Amino acid sequence: MGAAPPPPVSANCPLCGTAVGAEGARCPSCGLYLGPESGRPNPFTQRVLWALVAGVLAVYLLTLAGVALLA
Numbered sequence: 001m002g003a004a005p006p007p008p009v010s011a012n013c014p015l016c017g018t019a020v021g022a023e024g025a026r027c028p029s030c031g032l033y034l035g036p037e038s039g040r041p042n043p044f045t046q047r048v049l050w051a052l053v054a055g056v057l058a059v060y061l062l063t064l065a066g067v068a069l070l071a
């Protein structure tokens with residue numbers, strides 16, 4: 001009749017290969033947490049954050065220098 005239902009989402013533990021029920025679960029064998037981008041932060045995001053901080057700091061220092069020159 002209709003289309004077959006999609007297969008249940010299942011994942012295998014990358015560490016020990018045990019089948020884990022769904023994403024966002026914990027491996028029952030070794031306890032490894034399987035989650036979508038959770039755990040340690042992305043280094044690229046951290047780099048962008050530092051670049052933003054440096055940019056804001058540069059603008060702040062330039063503004064201070066401009067005020068000091070005008071005063």
Ligand SMILES: [Zn+2]
Pocket residue numbers: 013014015016017018027028029030031032
């Ligand atoms: Zn495991």
